[in-house]
Amino acid sequence: MQAELIKILEEFVTDNKVNLINKVLSERTRHLTVVLEDVYHSHNASAVLRTCDCFGVQDLHISQKLHDYHINPNIVRGASNWVTLHKYDRGEQSSSHCLNDLREKKYRLVGTTPDQNSTSIHELDITEKTAIIFGTELEGISDNTKNEVDELVHIPMYGFTESFNMSVSAAMVLQDLVRRLRQSDVEWRLTEQEKNDLKFEWYQRIVKRSDLHIKNYMKEQSIQNKG
Template sequence: MKEKVNLELLRYLEGFVTPNKIKLIQEVLAHRTRHVSVVMEDFYHSQNASAVMRTCDCFGVQDVYITQRLHDYNVNPNVVRGASKWLSIHKFDREEQSTRKCFKELRSKNYRIVGTTPNPNCASIYELDLEQPLAVVFGTEKQGLSDYAKQEVDQLVYIPMYGFTESFNVSVSAALILNELVNRLKKSAIPWQLSQEEKHTLTFEWYQQIVKRSDLHIKNFLQEQSGKK
């Protein structure tokens, strides 16, 4: 559990951020959500991982969970375009139990876990119930989801298709699914937005990304506060 953000420190650091960036961060936070999260299971193409992360940022999905069973996770800087630094990345070590540990953490946060599949006999993405927070799991290009993931997810869903091709590229699938879910969320009465405390935490993290030598500014502030006691 993260400690609450020191609001005095937050405001102090804000003094080094331009008004335009402060306004932009506030606007972005107003559309951020943790009601939908994304899981990338054992991705090995860095361009796909990067494209999915960029899509998450664009649709306001804050949390990305990354499992590594057979492959190490990497991003392509030319594709991700800095999106990863605005997301909360939850990475699980490369080992056989990587997906299992990820699912355990998601369930502890009350997520319903949904796996993606090209199988048209499963439920359509348009039928997904959004009342409970959803974690959408995407598998690799060749194998799709692991056998463990297929067995352990709460539901498998597919994107309806009408051509000869069996499936979309994984990054396209992520974009289509997130577009559908986020738009439905915003039209619903479900409380999908971040809490004020979550907004403070992310604002503090993002200010540290923006402000040059933010570590020194924070150190100076804490020393000043300590000297006043």
């Protein structure tokens, strides 16, 4: 039924848009994902969301221990329509719930740190599904998260300043990992079912009154089945 609904909605999408969506889906990945731990500057988190879209990373996970995240539309520039955002409820265990969810999805948890004695991001093994976790700019990831991750990584630095802006760090990390991933033999692309699920979701967003088109189709199907 999903395939039929996609065909129906696609009639209301321009050929150029259909081709662009198919091209983007062919470059999307869930092999890498990004986690932001209780980030309190919404503009930084929104910049990371936009970066995920630019690098073809489909999912962004945000824990909310003390701070709610609200999308800044002036920064995301529409990226929130295309990236799947997972927000975990406010509370003391928000980060733990996020990490447990990712472990259930078979992700290896990798925390970022300014500690230059940790693994360089350039040397991180990316053969496994990997979740890269970023913390706040002042404190980094929490101690609890550090204890839960499988590995800590850093971006090599050569100046006096101890760390990059968080959104800059995310962009640098994704640029390196996505480049290496695309040059590897790893099966990093979405499955056909994942592509269809996202296409259906995206078409519903861009087609006016998509709910009405779906409702009419379901009604017609019901009448045919009864007949």
